[in-house]
Amino acid sequence: MTTSELPSSFSFSVEVLAARRRGLPLVALESTVITHGLPRPQNLTLAQDMEAAVRSEGATPATIAVMGGKVQIGLTFDQMERLANVTDAMKISLRDFAAALTQGKMGGTTVAGTMFAAEKAGIKVFATGGIGGVHREHPFDVSTDLQALASIPVIVVCAGAKSILDLRATLEYLETMGVPVVGYGTDTFPEFFSVGKTHPVSVRLDTPEAVVGFAHTHWGLGMKSAVLVCQPIPVGSALDAQLAYQAEQTASKEAQEKNIRGQALTPFLLKRVNELTGGKSMRANLDLLLNNARLAAQIARVLIGQEHRAKRL
Numbered sequence: 424m425t426t427s428e429l430p431s432s433f434s435f436s437v438e439v440l441a442a443r444r445r446g447l448p449l450v451a452l453e454s455t456v457i458t459h460g461l462p463r464p465q466n467l468t469l470a471q472d473m474e475a476a477v478r479s480e481g482a483t484p485a486t487i488a489v490m491g492g493k494v495q496i497g498l499t500f501d502q503m504e505r506l507a508n509v510t511d512a513m514k515i516s517l518r519d520f521a522a523a524l525t526q527g528k529m530g531g532t533t534v535a536g537t538m539f540a541a542e543k544a545g546i547k548v549f550a551t552g553g554i555g556g557v558h559r560e561h562p563f564d565v566s567t568d569l570q571a572l573a574s575i576p577v578i579v580v581c582a583g584a585k586s587i588l589d590l591r592a593t594l595e596y597l598e599t600m601g602v603p604v605v606g607y608g609t610d611t612f613p614e615f616f617s618v619g620k621t622h623p624v625s626v627r628l629d630t631p632e633a634v635v636g637f638a639h640t641h642w643g644l645g646m647k648s649a650v651l652v653c654q655p656i657p658v659g660s661a662l663d664a665q666l667a668y669q670a671e672q673t674a675s676k677e678a679q680e681k682n683i684r685g686q687a688l689t690p691f692l693l694k695r696v697n698e699l700t701g702g703k704s705m706r707a708n709l710d711l712l713l714n715n716a717r718l719a720a721q722i723a724r725v726l727i728g729q730e731h732r733a734k735r736l
């Protein structure tokens with residue numbers, strides 16, 4: 424897609440625009456992790472470290488957010504700083520774009536929101552921490568992330584999902600919607616803070632080249648769904664499974680007691696788990712995010728290399 428075909432509300436940073444024009448590998452990054460996932464000031468540091476991790480692997484980062492009445496693809500340092508410090512940022516999933524744009528609100532895009540904007544902007548690879556899913560507390564609280572994964576063809580690199588979610592129901596939904604769940608170097612679904620040894624993935628792949636080959640085959644068949652690449656947290660960074668589980672159980676119970684629901688639920692659970700693990704969960708969270716950014720950049724490089732070769736043939 425050329426920039427002229429994009430919705431008029433889209434705006435690119437100078438760096439991302441240049442990378443697009445030159446056909447360089449790009450990696451989209453979400454921003455709900457900045458506005459709602461991490462406390463200040465770690466959120467800003469993480470956002471910059473994510474971009475540095477993408478660059479260290481030879482790709483250009485495009486952090487996506489809604490600011491100044493625009494869907495911003497790539498942020499300047501000033502924009503990132505403002506986003507990280509605003510106290511009333513919106514959490515922007517698919518239904519929230521128009522509200523944020525018309526009301527001139529600033530907001531962080533979720534996995535679903537970032538997938539939507541990345542795909543429109545022609546960015547095929549996206550790195551995040553964990554995807555949303557089916558909540559345990561309310562059977563009808565199903566994240567829009569799952570719907571987006573079913574219908575938006577991008578490669579999403581994540582560390583699976585937290586066991587605060589109903590992982591069985593989440594994986595069943597992905598199966599129903601035809602989303603390939605790739606275990607990157609693993610046969611089982613990663614559970615964010617822990618490696619995850621319980622739920623099988625639909626396919627195991629071990630290299631960025633294999634991921635790109637798989638995505639080409641999947642989309643070459645005419646499939647429209649995402650390819651969900653799930654990379655376990657680095658072993659040295661993983662939380663003790665029992666500690667993580669207990670913190671998640673307690674947080675979940677508190678959420679039910681306080682009747683916290685809707686968009687507020689995931690941020691509440693994340694915050695409480697961090698408090699209950701004495702900050703250990705945040706260290707693990709940062710490590711897995713950076714690890715995913717690096718893998719996404721490697722995948723983006725292979726993808727672009729193949730596209731260039733295909734054009735020359």
Ligand code: PSU
Pocket residue numbers: 453455456459460516532533534535552553554555556565566567568585615685686687689693
């Ligand atoms: N899971 C995490 N950390 C996060 C999120 C999920 O471990 O920061 C964020 C992501 O942006 C995800 C969103 O897309 O929460 C899902 O929210 P909801 O369940 O309201 O759709």
Ligand code: MN
Pocket residue numbers: 564565566567685686688
């Ligand atoms: Mn929800």
